[in-house]
Amino acid sequence: MTDQALMALPVSHGLIFAAALFCVGLAGVLIRRNVIFMLMSLELMLNGAAFAFVLAGAVHGNADGQVMFVLILTLAAAEIAVALALVVHLFHWRRSLDMDALDEVRD
Amino acid sequence: MAGALIGIPLLPLLGSALLLLAGKRLGERGSAAVGVGSVLLAALLTAWVIAGFVAGGEPYTVTLGQWFSVAGLTVTPGLHFDGLAAVMTGVITGVGLLIHWYSAAYMAGEEGYSRYFGYLNLFVAAMLVLVLADNFLLLYLGWEGVGLCSYLLIGFWYREPANGYAARKAFVVTRVGDVALAVALFMLVGQFGTLHIETVVDRAWQQTPGTHWLALLLLIGAVGKSAQLPLQTWLPDAMAGPTPVSALIHAATMVTAGVYLIARSHELFLMAPPVMDLVALVGGLTLFLAACSALVQTDLKRILAYSTISQIGYMFFALGTGAFSAAVFHLMTHAFFKALLFLAAGQVILSLHHEQDIRRMGGLARPMPFSLACFAIGGAALAALPLTAGFYSKDAILMNGYALAGGTPAWFLALAGALVTALYSARMVLRVFFGEAVTRPDPDRRPALVVPLAVLSVLSLAGALIPRPLGDFFADLGRGGVPETVHIAVLAMPWLGLAMGLGFWRYGGAVRDRWQDSALAAWWRRGWGFDTAYQWLLIRPFIGLARANRDDIADGLTAAVTASGRAANAGLSALQNGRIRWYAAFIAAGAILTIALVGR
Numbered sequence: 001m002t003d004q005a006l007m008a009l010p011v012s013h014g015l016i017f018a019a020a021l022f023c024v025g026l027a028g029v030l031i032r033r034n035v036i037f038m039l040m041s042l043e044l045m046l047n048g049a050a051f052a053f054v055l056a057g058a059v060h061g062n063a064d065g066q067v068m069f070v071l072i073l074t075l076a077a078a079e080i081a082v083a084l085a086l087v088v089h090l091f092h093w094r095r096s097l098d099m100d101a102l103d104e105v106r107d
Numbered sequence: 108m109a110g111a112l113i114g115i116p117l118l119p120l121l122g123s124a125l126l127l128l129a130g131k132r133l134g135e136r137g138s139a140a141v142g143v144g145s146v147l148l149a150a151l152l153t154a155w156v157i158a159g160f161v162a163g164g165e166p167y168t169v170t171l172g173q174w175f176s177v178a179g180l181t182v183t184p185g186l187h188f189d190g191l192a193a194v195m196t197g198v199i200t201g202v203g204l205l206i207h208w209y210s211a212a213y214m215a216g217e218e219g220y221s222r223y224f225g226y227l228n229l230f231v232a233a234m235l236v237l238v239l240a241d242n243f244l245l246l247y248l249g250w251e252g253v254g255l256c257s258y259l260l261i262g263f264w265y266r267e268p269a270n271g272y273a274a275r276k277a278f279v280v281t282r283v284g285d286v287a288l289a290v291a292l293f294m295l296v297g298q299f300g301t302l303h304i305e306t307v308v309d310r311a312w313q314q315t316p317g318t319h320w321l322a323l324l325l326l327i328g329a330v331g332k333s334a335q336l337p338l339q340t341w342l343p344d345a346m347a348g349p350t351p352v353s354a355l356i357h358a359a360t361m362v363t364a365g366v367y368l369i370a371r372s373h374e375l376f377l378m379a380p381p382v383m384d385l386v387a388l389v390g391g392l393t394l395f396l397a398a399c400s401a402l403v404q405t406d407l408k409r410i411l412a413y414s415t416i417s418q419i420g421y422m423f424f425a426l427g428t429g430a431f432s433a434a435v436f437h438l439m440t441h442a443f444f445k446a447l448l449f450l451a452a453g454q455v456i457l458s459l460h461h462e463q464d465i466r467r468m469g470g471l472a473r474p475m476p477f478s479l480a481c482f483a484i485g486g487a488a489l490a491a492l493p494l495t496a497g498f499y500s501k502d503a504i505l506m507n508g509y510a511l512a513g514g515t516p517a518w519f520l521a522l523a524g525a526l527v528t529a530l531y532s533a534r535m536v537l538r539v540f541f542g543e544a545v546t547r548p549d550p551d552r553r554p555a556l557v558v559p560l561a562v563l564s565v566l567s568l569a570g571a572l573i574p575r576p577l578g579d580f581f582a583d584l585g586r587g588g589v590p591e592t593v594h595i596a597v598l599a600m601p602w603l604g605l606a607m608g609l610g611f612w613r614y615g616g617a618v619r620d621r622w623q624d625s626a627l628a629a630w631w632r633r634g635w636g637f638d639t640a641y642q643w644l645l646i647r648p649f650i651g652l653a654r655a656n657r658d659d660i661a662d663g664l665t666a667a668v669t670a671s672g673r674a675a676n677a678g679l680s681a682l683q684n685g686r687i688r689w690y691a692a693f694i695a696a697g698a699i700l701t702i703a704l705v706g707r
Contacts, residue, residue, distance in 0.1 A: 030695070033688070102687070
């Protein structure tokens with residue numbers, strides 16, 4: 001994908017896409033009760049944010065956006081590694097992946 | 108003589124202390140010996156003191172020493188002995204002794220035997236303090252002591268909740284009068300600067316402006332203690348106690364205290380003629396209403412209770428008309444025949460295994476002729492049939508009453524009351540002793556039960572012959588001529604009542620049944636609905652107020668602070684619900700809010 005092809009789209013369209021991605025992810029986090037789906041939605045939110053970085057880097061002709069993308073990517077990988085370990089443990093413990101059943105944090 | 112006078116109230120007091128502190132170790136025989144013995148000694152001492160007084164003739168005072176001195180009021184109480192005190196102490200120790208003796212047999216085998224005699228002795232001691240006091244404060248001490256002992260003895264069988272209720276009722280209702288008496292004492296201190304009875308009574312002639320109020324307050328106090336309208340409701344319920352206690356309350360102690368108070372301070376009452384009229388009216392109304400209630404009761408002891416209210420009403424009527432010595436005369440004869448009736452009723456109740464309902468009695472004349480004789484004598488004296496003690500005293504009241512207050516409503520009520528009294532006396536004796544036998548009695552003829560009854564029977568017949576060393580203590584208002592027709596009417600009333608009673612008994616079966624079922628009879632049976640009225644007017648509003656105030660309305664302000672703290676806590680801890688998705692939603696909402704604020 002060349003710069004010209006990218007620039008053929010208005011910046012606002014890219015930002016709207018990023019925001020939409022973020023919002024779909026957020027809605028997923030808030031609505032889904034299954035912890036696997038919540039984690040997937042979280043990935044969507046991260047990707048929305050990462051897309052906004054890449055777009056900004058391209059607009060400004062600066063590589064920092066792509067650096068941030070790689071950072072977010074590793075962060076997401078690390079996060080999902082820990083989270084999936086927790087999910088496995090949780091399933092062993094409760095035989096359920098329902099987040100709402102897990103309200104002991106209250107006390 | 109001085110030591111002997113102090114000994115009269117002291118002996119029962121010591122007896123009571125011994126019984127209450129070491130009663131368990133004395134056992135039943137020891138308790139009876141101490142309980143009856145102390146009153147016996149007090150009675151002998153009283154006889155000796157009275158003999159000395161009659162020989163010497165001069166009232167005297169024994170000072171007990173200074174009690175306290177505060178704010179210009181120095182109280183040095185003493186015991187004062189004069190004609191009125193002689194009559195009162197004679198009645199209290201004499202009749203009290205017989206009741207103690209009877210109790211020794213009546214209460215045999217009861218739980219709390221020594222406690223019973225301890226209370227009984229304390230009762231007598233308090234009453235003796237009341238009548239011997241030369242100071243209103245000491246009198247008040249005895250007054251309250253009598254109230255306390257009545258509470259303890261009415262609720263003697265305290266395991267039964269109803270008895271506890273009756274005891275509390277007696278205590279609280281008489282308290283209304285006691286408050287008035289206490290206020291009267293404060294007024295006395297304010298007006299005269301002393302509580303010494305003789306000083307106060309002497310100065311009463313100077314007619315200070317507050318005398319009317321003072322007399323009214325004393326009257327309210329007397330009305331409470333003597334169970335007169337409108338504070339009479341406690342006495343019928345006071346039947347919850349053992350029967351000899353009823354005899355003691357009705358005859359020797361407690362209810363006569365009000366009559367004594369007015370007699371003792373009669374000079375003060377003479378300075379307040381409207382209050383005197385009120386005393387007579389209270390007496391007249393009470394004696395008639397209570398006599399009507401006695402006519403329809405079905406419980407033997409309640410008949411006697413209402414008859415006591417009625418007879419005390421006669422004494423109040425006499426006091427109110429100014430015939431003070433007639434009132435004290437009737438107090439004495441009433442003590443004899445009412446103690447006789449109560450103790451004889453106790454014997455009947457024991458013989459019928461604690462049956463008190465006259466509808467389940469009848470035909471007892473054959474198995475229990477001695478009880479019949481006691482009841483006949485007591486009933487005749489109550490109805491004021493000639494040759495009994497009650498005849499002379501009631502005749503004195505009605506004749507003096509006509510001379511002093513003839514034609515007033517109170518006098519007509521007293522005259523009508525004499526008829527109703529004879530009617531209910533006849534009904535009581537006939538229902539219990541004649542007609543068909545309903546139960547098989549188990550006559551109880553222990554000597555300790557029979558001998559006091561025999562003595563009281565003699566006193567009820569010949570008690571009027573006992574001289575009363577009143578001398579010129581009472582400045583009785585002059586007695587004018589009484590027309591012969593009035594005298595005949597007074598004499599005829601008891602016979603008329605008796606004839607009506609016999610007539611209804613013999614021929615009026617159907618009328619009697621219809622009457623007993625009528626609404627009017629039911630109303631009278633409930634004591635003219637005074638209890639119901641008080642229930643609605645006083646008790647329910649008070650309980651409602653207490654309910655409302657249980658969570659202290661006044662504490663609302665401080666309670667509001669804690670309540671708001673609790674509400675905030677509840678709201679905030681609701682957010683802390685442990686649901687991860689809620690937290691996320693709040694974070695998101697917070698972020699949007701922040702962005703909205705920053706980006707504006």
